[in-house]
Amino acid sequence: MKREPISRRNILKSVALAPALQTAIVSCAMADEPALKGAAGIDRVTVLTGKTYLRGWAGYGNPPQAYRGFGAPPPPPPEQTGPPFSVLWSKESGPGQVTFADPKKLVTTAQFKTPGYYVLRLTADSAQNRVTSTLNVKVEAPPPAKQLDAVYTKNFTIDSPLWNARVKALMVGWIPHCIDQINRTDLTLGPGGIDNFVEAGKALRGEPHGAHKGYVFSNAWVHQTVEAMSIALMIDPKGDREIMAAHDKMRATLDDWIPKILGAQQPDGYLQTAFSLPRVDGKGKVDNGPFKRWTRRGDHEGYTGGYFIESAINHYLMTGKKDARMYDAAKKLADCWCDNLGPAPKQAWFDGHQEMEQALVRFGRFVNDMEGGGKGQRYIELAKFLLDQRANGSEYDQSHLPVTQQYEAVGHAVRAVYTYSGMADVAVETHDPDYQSAVKSLWDNIVNRKYYVTGGVGSGETSEGFGPNYSLRHGAYCESCSSCGEIFFQWKMNLAYHDARYVDLYEQTMYNALLGSTDLEGKNFCYTKPLDARDLRGPWHNCPCCVGNIARTLLMTPTWTYAKSDDGVYVNMFIGSTIRLENVDGTDVEMVQSTNYPWDGKVTLTVNPKAAKNFALRIRVPRRDVSSLYRPTPEVSGLAELAVNGAKMKPVIENGYAVIKRAWKAGDKVELTLPMAVQRVHASERIDATAGKVALRYGPLLYNFEAVDQDIAKSLAKDTPLTTEWRGDLLGGVMVIKGKFSDGSPMLAIPNYARLNRGPAVQAAPPGPSEGGGGPRPRGPAISVVWIKEA
Numbered sequence: 001m002k003r004e005p006i007s008r009r010n011i012l013k014s015v016a017l018a019p020a021l022q023t024a025i026v027s028c029a030m031a032d033e034p035a036l037k038g039a040a041g042i043d044r045v046t047v048l049t050g051k052t053y054l055r056g057w058a059g060y061g062n063p064p065q066a067y068r069g070f071g072a073p074p075p076p077p078p079e080q081t082g083p084p085f086s087v088l089w090s091k092e093s094g095p096g097q098v099t100f101a102d103p104k105k106l107v108t109t110a111q112f113k114t115p116g117y118y119v120l121r122l123t124a125d126s127a128q129n130r131v132t133s134t135l136n137v138k139v140e141a142p143p144p145a146k147q148l149d150a151v152y153t154k155n156f157t158i159d160s161p162l163w164n165a166r167v168k169a170l171m172v173g174w175i176p177h178c179i180d181q182i183n184r185t186d187l188t189l190g191p192g193g194i195d196n197f198v199e200a201g202k203a204l205r206g207e208p209h210g211a212h213k214g215y216v217f218s219n220a221w222v223h224q225t226v227e228a229m230s231i232a233l234m235i236d237p238k239g240d241r242e243i244m245a246a247h248d249k250m251r252a253t254l255d256d257w258i259p260k261i262l263g264a265q266q267p268d269g270y271l272q273t274a275f276s277l278p279r280v281d282g283k284g285k286v287d288n289g290p291f292k293r294w295t296r297r298g299d300h301e302g303y304t305g306g307y308f309i310e311s312a313i314n315h316y317l318m319t320g321k322k323d324a325r326m327y328d329a330a331k332k333l334a335d336c337w338c339d340n341l342g343p344a345p346k347q348a349w350f351d352g353h354q355e356m357e358q359a360l361v362r363f364g365r366f367v368n369d370m371e372g373g374g375k376g377q378r379y380i381e382l383a384k385f386l387l388d389q390r391a392n393g394s395e396y397d398q399s400h401l402p403v404t405q406q407y408e409a410v411g412h413a414v415r416a417v418y419t420y421s422g423m424a425d426v427a428v429e430t431h432d433p434d435y436q437s438a439v440k441s442l443w444d445n446i447v448n449r450k451y452y453v454t455g456g457v458g459s460g461e462t463s464e465g466f467g468p469n470y471s472l473r474h475g476a477y478c479e480s481c482s483s484c485g486e487i488f489f490q491w492k493m494n495l496a497y498h499d500a501r502y503v504d505l506y507e508q509t510m511y512n513a514l515l516g517s518t519d520l521e522g523k524n525f526c527y528t529k530p531l532d533a534r535d536l537r538g539p540w541h542n543c544p545c546c547v548g549n550i551a552r553t554l555l556m557t558p559t560w561t562y563a564k565s566d567d568g569v570y571v572n573m574f575i576g577s578t579i580r581l582e583n584v585d586g587t588d589v590e591m592v593q594s595t596n597y598p599w600d601g602k603v604t605l606t607v608n609p610k611a612a613k614n615f616a617l618r619i620r621v622p623r624r625d626v627s628s629l630y631r632p633t634p635e636v637s638g639l640a641e642l643a644v645n646g647a648k649m650k651p652v653i654e655n656g657y658a659v660i661k662r663a664w665k666a667g668d669k670v671e672l673t674l675p676m677a678v679q680r681v682h683a684s685e686r687i688d689a690t691a692g693k694v695a696l697r698y699g700p701l702l703y704n705f706e707a708v709d710q711d712i713a714k715s716l717a718k719d720t721p722l723t724t725e726w727r728g729d730l731l732g733g734v735m736v737i738k739g740k741f742s743d744g745s746p747m748l749a750i751p752n753y754a755r756l757n758r759g760p761a762v763q764a765a766p767p768g769p770s771e772g773g774g775g776p777r778p779r780g781p782a783i784s785v786v787w788i789k790e791a
């Protein structure tokens with residue numbers, strides 16, 4: 001695996017000495033790379049009044065390389081063979097004063113008083129020469145003091161041609177399939193479902209029992225599927241017999257599984273079956289333990305525990321807060337963690353795979369909402385403690401630096417986005433400007449340097465992880481779980497900043513990366529999502545992470561569609577639905593969306609407050625150009641039309657939302673039209689893989705070219721008119737894009753989510769990468785591509 005030296009672009013080489021004196025600013029995204037649209041590339045965002053942590057290097061020869069957590073560690077730093085030198089940090093440009101803690105130290109901090117764009121300079125000076133590196137810093141005001149309120153998932157109705165079918169496939173196909181697989185005791189690929197809980201329960205009762213099966217974190221199959229079932233049971237079946245039968249199966253499964261899950265919980269609340277059962281390694285060697293908790297980074301204790309805690313939230317909501325078995329057990333587990341881990345005399349520790357952090361904040365807020373009195377606060381505090389413990393490790397699990405000093409998205413992509421999602425939670429809860437700065441810098445680095453046009457993340461150049469800046473090869477890893485984590489991260493940024501652009505991003509990931517995770521029938525799924533697919537989906541995988549995550553994330557429609565503030569309602573997504581929002585400035589409001597989006601742009605919103613009430617309705621005005629890596633043309637922006645109870649209006653647009661403030665009464669109607677047009681998307685010339693290529697989009701949907709329709713090695717003609725056509729007979733009904741290749745033959749593009757649904761079925765998922773070891777595997781010819789040549 002080729003490793004990029006850190007910040008190669010930024011090193012000014014001297015010809016005067018060999019090896020030359022050099023400087024580098026390490027452990028951050030590097031500067032000097034103007035983004036596609038002309039704005040200077042940003043290396044850091046610093047939120048007032050936080051610090052910018054500076055880690056400079058100066059010396060002779062190439063600077064040290066970061067260990068990317070894959071393969072052999074890089075060579076040690078070169079020996080210093082030149083004359084002595086001094087170093088100095090200074091401000092090159094910027095609107096205000098910059099204070100360095102110690103400008104003569106390579107590792108130091110800078111602080112700012114005035115927002116704006118700054119360039120900081122690191123100079124190394126020897127008797128013979130002087131070299132410099134620079135760092136671009138954007139200094140900005142902190143986010144609003146209060147975040148938006150999340151909308152919990154409660155009983156709701158979906159009524160949208162696209163989503164009706166997708167949701168039904170998950171409920172009737174995918175979730176029942178997951179239940180069946182998890183109930184099996186004979187699986188060789190991806191074993192270790194509910195049977196691990198049954199055996200662990202026997203072990204706890206002192207009865208004869210079997211060994212643990214599957215990965216140490218195989219409990220994730222069960223916990224995520226419990227949450228997916230709980231959410232699915234809140235969706236109105238609207239009399240559909242197949243959905244009603246699937247609901248019956250889910251209810252029966254929960255009745256069967258919950259006593260088994262809770263029977264495996266240890267008396268003090270700890271829960272992970274691999275800690276109660278003998279473990280068997282790949283060679284059949286049995287390890288009878290005992291297994292000491294909180295000692296090994298690879299045991300995924302927080303990973304599985306976090307999913308259990310999260311599953312309890314939606315289970316409790318699904319039962320109308322009547323069945324508290326899961327909720328109480330989740331509190332017991334969270335309390336067990338809080339009682340044992342924390343500042344001295346408790347134990348300091350962190351898990352190698354993040355998830356517990358964001359679960360603890362989600363659960364802490366939920367407990368605060370359910371019980372009041374700040375009872376959930378200790379869970380939120382432990383989440384921060386766990387994040388603050390990350391240090392002295394590697395980029396692979398984001399422990400190479402304290403999290404507040406991390407500015408570049410690196411390492412395993414699921415772990416990374418789960419970290420950043422948890423950090424965004426902690427930033428909101430604490431208002432800590434160093435947390436806010438790191439979160440915003442990481443966000444900027446992902447969106448403007450490491451983001452696929454599908455909204456997926458993780459090129460796979462490091463183990464299942466992020467590659468260098470702008471290195472976005474089509475054979476991407478883009479694991480389904482990293483799409484889920486990317487959605488959580490962007491959603492939390494929306495709640496923190498009250499800004500629609502974060503929804504633009506999670507909508508992008510939802511439609512184009514996550515929605516196509518399963519096939520149209522919900523029978524097979526993708527673990528990874530290359531942009532030049534060679535394989536169809538498979539029915540199962542050896543790794544338990546994605547299968548339940550896909551369903552639980554996609555089905556949480558109320559949460560993604562709306563948010564609340566003290567003065568009203570935010571409409572974030574356009575999905576035909578009926579969703580009740582509790583306590584909007586003191587009254588409940590039923591929101592009814594009627595739309596055929598994304599097949600056309602007309603949306604009717606009926607606002608039904610229980611009591612007439614003054615409040616603001618903020619409707620997102622979609623933008624398709626939030627990432628500076630991609631330029632869609634022609635520009636399609638704004639609202640084509642907006643009317644309230646038939647009267648046209650021109651609303652004020654704030655933070656990407658059209659704001660309508662008025663006295664609302666039941667039956668009030670807002671009609672809007674979102675502009676829809678086919679767009680050609682070109683990527684920054686900094687991305688090598690997309691040179692000379694084009695992608696197509698229509699509204700929020702990115703498109704795909706399939707070999708089953710045409711020769712995908714051909715070039716799309718630059719000047720061909722691109723038209724849309726509704727094809728009710730194709731792929732369950734899709735809007736296709738038509739045009740001509742440069743040889744005059746017809747071109748057909750289908751929505752990316754509907755790709756890989758035509759072709760021979762595969763019998764089993766290809767052997768996936770094991771945890772921590774995702775190397776390249778042989779690849780046949782592409783059968784489905786997002787980017788196509790343009791000539």
Ligand SMILES: [Zn+2]
Nearest residue numbers: 479481545546
């Ligand atoms: Zn996964």
